[in-house]
Amino acid sequence: MNGPVKPDDIDAVIHERVRLSMVAALAVSPQLGFNELKSMLGLTDGNLSAHARTLEEAGYIVVDKSFRGRRPYTAMRLTAKGRRAFEHYLATLRQIVDRAERAPDGSS
């Protein structure tokens, strides 16, 4: 990624802060339970569900629903597509920062 950063390079699905946090957490964990993720990111049930749905529709995460004994258990994991999108997003961020550091007046 050597050219200028175009608006299309910013992935709108991941760019949203909550979804970015979810993807970042899932990037270093094989799988996280709904409650673990909720606790880790300080989210409400509704907020996490809504963002999980968006990520699932984009094909970035898989949501597994099962039962642990009698209790429902929801777990999420990052897909290969989601990991690629996250890595691309990180590369875009690095490019923006690098360019600003190289600019003589410090502007981006």
Added chain:
Amino acid sequence: MDANEAQSRMQEIQRIMERATLFTLLPGAPAVIGGLMVLAGCGVSYAMFRSLDFADILHLSVNGQIAFCVMWFLIGLIGVLLEVLFTTRAAARQQLVPADRPMRVAAFSLTPSVVVAMVLTVKFLLPVDSMVGDTIGRFHFNIGREPKAEEIQYIVPVWMMLYGTGVYTAGLFSIRPPRILGLVFLGMGVVALLCFPQYGLVFAALSFGLLHILFGFYVLHKQRQTVV
């Protein structure tokens, strides 16, 4: 998106990833094994001085006192080594470097409290008064003072409170369970210090023993649910 926002987002991503990494590396098995060793240590201690009061170490012979201290030192040392070993193995499984920032943050959070607890233990156990001598940098040791039973009774509550503080602080960079464990240790330590200092052995068994075992099983259970 400007450079400042990009920088801020990268820092936020790093913070979240560190938090999630600590979660996957929480040591479950060493907590259980460490807890069992503490329970065994409490059993041996009771067999040695037939009392629930740590201060009754004063009634042991010098050799008995040395054996008692060496036993607890070894239990602590083996506990730490197990923790390092299991964390390193878990990190290798997750393809992480154990010396990465999350692990260093956790270790550095716990270390000051443990060092303070060790210093206070030495101060309570050894009949040593120190004061700065006439020459700067030289210390005069007065070996004559006898250890006091009430000071030895403080050892278990002090360890509970300081260990709890360290675990709580380390938990600030991770998820909630370690923070709760730290607070429970802290609360039990306060109760032990203010209300039941003469039952040190019971509180050591309940906190460093039983609480660690329960926490270890909880972490193992959660990780079994989490890992594919």
